[in-house]
Amino acid sequence: MLKAFDGAGDSAEAVVVDGAGLSRERLLGAAGAVAGRIAGASALAVLARPTVETVVATVAGLLAGVPVVPVPPDAGPGERAHILRDSGAPLLAVSAADRDAEAYGAQLLTVDPSERGQAPAEPSDDSGTAFVLYTSGTTGAPKGVVLSRRAIAAGLDGLAEAWAWTPEDTLVHGLPLFHVHGLILGVLGPLRVGGRLLHTGRPTPQGYAAAGGSLYFGVPTVWSRIAADEPAAKALASARLLVSGSAPLPVPVFQRLRELTGQAPIERYGMTETLITLSTRADGERRPGSVGLPLPGVRTRLVAENGETVPHDAESLGELQVSGPTLSDGYLGRPDADTGTRTADGWFRTGDIAVVGPDGFHRIVGRASVDLIKSGGFRIGAGEVEAALRDHPAVLDAAVVGAPDTDLGQVVVAFVVPRGPVTGEQLTAFVAERLSVHKRPRRVVLVPELPRNAMGKVLKQLLLQQC
Known part of the structure; x- marks a missing residue:
């Protein structure tokens, strides 16, 4: 190794x-x-x-x-x-x-x-x-x-x-x-390929800017802070690759990094249980909101709740399942957990909802447990609504959850970090103009920040507790 x-x-x-x-x-x-x-x-x-x-x-x-x-x-x-x-x-x-x-x-x-x-x-x-x-x-x-x-x-x-x-x-x-x-x-990556590692201790824009590397890793929180620091971002213009992972990179951050550094970032997808399975390529298209194509030896499929395979039409939602040489050997001492995450034919159930285009590019919508919202008979991907909210000039960040509702089953609730004056009614109308009306937030909560873990993932269970 x-x-x-x-x-x-x-x-x-x-x-x-x-x-x-x-x-x-x-x-x-x-x-x-x-x-x-x-x-x-x-x-x-x-x-x-x-x-x-x-x-x-x-x-x-x-x-x-x-x-x-x-x-x-x-x-x-x-x-x-x-x-x-x-x-x-x-x-x-x-x-x-x-x-x-x-x-x-x-x-x-x-x-x-x-x-x-x-x-x-x-x-x-x-x-x-x-x-x-x-x-x-x-x-x-x-x-x-x-x-x-x-x-x-x-x-x-x-x-x-x-x-x-x-x-x-x-x-x-x-x-x-x-x-x-x-x-x-x-x-282990640089040790295996024979390159050099420079760990900055903390992932600050200033530390990244001063490092002079050719390859940079960051989570969306890191890249958002760098994109907001124009001198730091421009200092990365000589880098070969900027790689983002562990959570979806907001499209405005993707676009700002491309504007300031002269290159679009690479996005990739994986889990502890599967390692990295999907990525855009150094010599290929880098599409905002997409985690690209399977790595060598990795296979993917989308499966509906009824067990049927979902078509690769860039619209249909399904649970992402993966197979290949990067899968883990399971959970230590937890055969019950292994049973719940493996299919009868050996595929790993990621629990993530995704769409795949005819060209094979994958887009992760979110977790099935918190990001697939079932409202009034419709199935809504939280990630699609979040992306629409982030397109508003007065929105810095957003997270969407499905709150329990006695009439509709669940309703779309948006937690928004504003960057300027904006109202919930304005944001609801903004989303409804861009997406199907049933995908609009029924409630918008303006917050100073979103709760995140160490890898930058939004802790949506905490947001659900506020609904």
């Missing part, structure tokens, strides 16, 4: 995290020292702060063939205890700054980036577990997603092809290191 280490002896800094750097040779030596101490462990939990220690510990686990379990640094005691207990990880890798921390619930293993050891050869069995990544737990305690070495290698190689990612690229991002986006794509 870390094939870029083969014969690597480059003394230049290959990984820089929040100002601290390591060459490939030093990273391999430090990881080798940790790998020697964890050999034979059932799993290695890693307190995943944005530090070089996190990178060293992650690489050590992969070299030693020990499953890595990233622990969010802001996890509360209950969540942290659940992850450690559920994963069975006996060790928690931390930096020296955290070695005196109490109540972690596991034996602490202090990572020293200056330490040196002989790195073992990577395991030859690519079906072994590389990571157990815990989901956000919106429907109960977080579940551990088991990701094999084979799936991760297939996912990274597919993205390298789609994005023409080479050893000449310097990747810049400031994303959390306990998710697929920031850790697997953002750390």
Whole structure:
């Protein structure tokens, strides 16, 4: 999986995290020292702060063939205890700054980036577990997603092809290191292709502008802030690719980035359980609101509630199901959850609603649980209404939910962050002029901001509680 280490002896800094750097040779030596101490462990939990220690510990686990379990640094005691207990990880890798921390619930293993050891050869069995990544737990305690070495290698190689990612690229991002986006794509990606990583610590417009990279990762919140900072955005004009993911990128932000940087951003789609399955291409069309085409080896289909296949006509909604080499091995110790997400013929049910055009381009409408609104016999995609609202010049951001209604079943409620004077009545009329009348919001709530998680996804369950 870390094939870029083969014969690597480059003394230049290959990984820089929040100002601290390591060459490939030093990273391999430090990881080798940790790998020697964890050999034979059932799993290695890693307190995943944005530090070089996190990178060293992650690489050590992969070299030693020990499953890595990233622990969010802001996890509360209950969540942290659940992850450690559920994963069975006996060790928690931390930096020296955290070695005196109490109540972690596991034996602490202090990572020293200056330490040196002989790195073992990577395991030859690519079906072994590389990571157990815990989901956000919106429907109960977080579940551990088991990701094999084979799936991760297939996912990274597919993205390298789609994005023409080479050893000449310097990747810049400031994303959390306990998710697929920031850790697997953002750390293992450059290590696998042989390029360089510059992690900014925090994803600020100023940090991105000063980095001088060729490839940038961000979530919509990051790109929105960069698009609002004209000097920072223009500083990215020399970059080769700007990649957005983890949540839909608002079309106005897409257009503003294209205006200021001279290029349209790449959008891609995936989940912890599937890794990245869809993306626009470096050498292809970059269409606003679209996540592009399946990666090599990935197949997709849209399925209606009655089980019938939905046509690819750019209009019909269906649940997106995927199949291919990037799928996870299921949920750790949760066969019940596996049963609920796998079809009889082996496809993964994403729970996302999408439309696919005749040309194969995919557009994600939203989650079936909160973004498919059934009102008066109509099926309404929340994402379509949100996009229409964002087209209004006085709207900065918007999120749409389906609130329970005794007459219609559900009604469309819009939560809007205004950028200027506007009323709910004006926004309702604006949407009705652009979409079918039944898709107009029945209620508009003006709010100062939308609740989001660390990856920029709107927490719609919190909005539903306000309806």
